Amino acid sequence: MNVFSSAAPELDLNALFDHASIGIMVTDEDGYIIKANPFLLKMFGYELTELAGNKIEVLVPATHRGNHAAKRNKYMAHPEKRMMGNGVEFEAVKKSGELFCVDVSLSPHFQNGNKYVTAFINDITLRKKAESDLLEVKAKDLIMEVNLLREMQLNELKSKFVSMASHEFRLPLSAILSSSYLISQYGQKGNFEQQEKHVNKIQHAVSLLTGILNNFLSIEKIEGGKIEPSFSEVTVTDYLTNIIEEINPLTSPGQALIYEHTGDPTLQTDIVLLRHIMTNLLSNAVKFSPKNENVYLFSECTGTKVEIRVVDHGIGIPAEAQANIFDRFFRAANSASIQGTGLGLSIIASYVKLLKGSITFESEEGKGTTFILTFANKPAR
Incomplete structure (x- = not known):
């Protein structure tokens, strides 16, 4: 039909x-x-x-x-x-x-x-309201997911901290306990040379504990956005030479820190943050280098750019660990026998970011590592 x-x-x-x-x-x-x-x-x-x-x-x-x-x-x-x-x-x-x-x-x-x-x-008023309500629900769900992820990450950090602290705190605390006992024993015998040796051990152990606690305070400040860089002009060679003098007592017999500078004499930076960065990189270079192997520091300044290199011929970073080297608590397998918390590089990476710079590295296991810092010499205020 x-x-x-x-x-x-x-x-x-x-x-x-x-x-x-x-x-x-x-x-x-x-x-x-x-x-x-x-x-x-x-x-x-x-x-x-x-x-x-x-x-x-x-x-x-x-x-x-x-x-x-x-x-x-x-x-x-x-x-x-x-x-x-x-x-x-x-x-x-x-x-x-x-x-x-x-x-x-x-x-x-x-x-x-x-x-x-x-x-x-x-x-389409009702449809738009329904879409808006749906977006609001999705936004709340996303916020809940983010908060849950942050809580999981925080719990993971706490777990790693407990694991790290149980190991890293035990060694210096044991050293303090044994050395304090021996000091009293040597004091009764009048052996002041041995007393001084164990006093130095206690001071070193306390320094290690202080460093660990300072690292955690730094993380808390970074997470809370409490660090605001303050740029000022410094003389490059004087500034970095002073830092080298602070690190020199950590060197092994036959090991030296060698520094060379080229270019302009002045640098615009936050002197506190850069000191943390350089102290960490130089102390790591010394710690992970064998005796009689020198550590090298090179700085080059132009009117617009600063490049700083820290070069060692130590144990190097294994290829499979290089992608995670700036992660918190991460330590490469070949560094397990060397004391450390796995926090230093994570913290300095955050400091470099605050200074609007970049940090890269070149490394080969067993042959050494070069860390390269690059900053604008006159960063935007």
């Missing part, structure tokens, strides 16, 4: 227009409203007599009318069907002044030599 046969009753298209559950409006090529159905009039709060003869911009917020008119003229120059739901959404305004979002479909047509556009308009 042909449902479109000529015997079928003729549809009343005006009835479809009048009873449609979507806003329908007809405008001419200049944007003047010709016709609007009851659903649209109710949506915007107008009577037909109030809209007819006005341009469509009367339904657009005043701040957007000029822009909308330009877009309308551009569309009329090359009119084409534009389906609803293609992402073209507009902000509209009711007679009462209330703003709301609409989705618009456009259909151009010609009649009696004139150009017209029929617009189908749908109020």
Whole structure:
């Protein structure tokens, strides 16, 4: 059976227009409203007599009318069907002044030599609210996930700290305990040379414990955003020579720290943060180098850039460990027998970032390591 046969009753298209559950409006090529159905009039709060003869911009917020008119003229120059739901959404305004979002479909047509556009308009306020509510729920879920991840990371850090502390604290504390006992024994015998030896051991052990605690204080300050660099000008050679003098007592017999500088004599930096960085890198270079192997420090300054290199010929970093060398608590397998917390490089990487610089390294296991620091000499304040 042909449902479109000529015997079928003729549809009343005006009835479809009048009873449609979507806003329908007809405008001419200049944007003047010709016709609007009851659903649209109710949506915007107008009577037909109030809209007819006005341009469509009367339904657009005043701040957007000029822009909308330009877009309308551009569309009329090359009119084409534009389906609803293609992402073209507009902000509209009711007679009462209330703003709301609409989705618009456009259909151009010609009649009696004139150009017209029929617009189908749908109020999407509820949909937008649902989308907003969904985004809010997703945002809350994301925040919960981030907080959960942070808590898991914190628990992991705590676990690693307990594991590290149980080992790293035990050695210096044992040294302090045994040396304090021996000091009392040697004191009774008047052996002051042995007493001084064990006093030095206690001082070294206390220094180790202080260093560990300072590392954790540094992490807390970095995490809390409590460190704000303060740049000042220093004489490069004097500054780095003083740091070398502090590290010299850590060198082994036959080992030396050798320093060379080229370029400009001055450097713009935060002297406290750079001191932490250099002290850590130089002490590591000394610690991980064998006896009789020198450690080298090179600095080069230009008007805009500073490069500092710390070079050793020590145990080096295994290739499989190099990707993790700046991770907290990470220690390469070949350094397990050498005392350390695995925090130093992580902290100095954060300090380098605060100074808006970069830190890289070149290393081969058994042949040594070169750490390279690069900074702008006059960083943006």
